[in-house]
Amino acid sequence: MTSPNELEIVDDDNRLVLRRVVVGPLRTNCWIIATTDSKHAIVIDPGDEPAHLIDAAHDLAVTAIVLTHTHWDHVLALPTVADAWGRDVHSHRDEAPVWPHELSQLRHHGHFDAGTATADLIACGCTIAPPPGAELWAGVTQPLSDDQILHLDGRQITVVHTPGHTPGSVSLRCGNHIFTGDTLFPGGPGLTGWPFSDFPTIIASIRTRLFTLPDGMHVHAGHGHSTTIGEERPHLHEWIERGW
Numbered sequence: 212m213t214s215p216n217e218l219e220i221v222d223d224d225n226r227l228v229l230r231r232v233v234v235g236p237l238r239t240n241c242w243i244i245a246t247t248d249s250k251h252a253i254v255i256d257p258g259d260e261p262a263h264l265i266d267a268a269h270d271l272a273v274t275a276i277v278l279t280h281t282h283w284d285h286v287l288a289l290p291t292v293a294d295a296w297g298r299d300v301h302s303h304r305d306e307a308p309v310w311p312h313e314l315s316q317l318r319h320h321g322h323f324d325a326g327t328a329t330a331d332l333i334a335c336g337c338t339i340a341p342p343p344g345a346e347l348w349a350g351v352t353q354p355l356s357d358d359q360i361l362h363l364d365g366r367q368i369t370v371v372h373t374p375g376h377t378p379g380s381v382s383l384r385c386g387n388h389i390f391t392g393d394t395l396f397p398g399g400p401g402l403t404g405w406p407f408s409d410f411p412t413i414i415a416s417i418r419t420r421l422f423t424l425p426d427g428m429h430v431h432a433g434h435g436h437s438t439t440i441g442e443e444r445p446h447l448h449e450w451i452e453r454g455w
């Protein structure tokens with residue numbers, strides 16, 4: 212863990228280590244939740260750079276791969292890492308239309324959709340398309356449902372359905388940490404300009420499913436820095452007023 216794109220948080224109370232690896236053109240956070248004793252791990256959102264992720268988990272036994280949602284920037288490493296780790300991929304059942312839409316965008320435009328950042332990324336020469344001939348994820352997942360509990364060697368990871376950014380977006384709660392994907396960031400909700408997105412729905416998810424959690428709950432988002440529920444909750448009305 213020496214690269215600036217990697218971060219490690221030690222949670223002594225739960226004997227967990229949380230590793231963040233930043234990957235791909237949208238600098239997606241792939242989170243690895245690992246036990247300090249048995250070295251079992253769950254990987255959240257392997258978005259790109261499979262060799263980097265396999266290296267970051269080289270000392271761990273990955274037991275499952277879980278997706279907060281299936282936008283391209285959260286899944287591109289899947290064909291390689293799922294094969295290397297030999298593990299199933301899990302995502303919420305309502306997420307089913309999203310990955311097929313991402314693939315159709317790629318087929319029709321030659322690149323993925325990065326929302327309002329698309330034109331800038333293409334202009335600066337960033338690649339938002341897989342390399343020619345790259346294997347693409349087949350989209351096969353084990354369906355998750357709201358309040359489902361995933362077990363990681365005695366620790367529990369709770370699935371919290373937080374639709375809005377996509378219909379099947381989930382947040383994953385483990386002890387005093389919640390991994391919110393593109394639902395909640397420091398400074399506001401994730402963007403809702405995409406097909407299948409909805410602003411009132413993401414606000415309802417944040418209000419009823421996330422802002423009901425304790426102030427000290429650490430929020431680890433799908434991009435950028437982490438925050439806490441207590442830091443973000445006072446700003447909900449500003450976000451509603453500005454409309455994004």
Ligand SMILES: [Zn+2]
Nearest residue numbers: 280282376393
């Ligand atoms: Zn997204």
Ligand SMILES: [Zn+2]
Nearest residue numbers: 282284393433
């Ligand atoms: Zn994202």
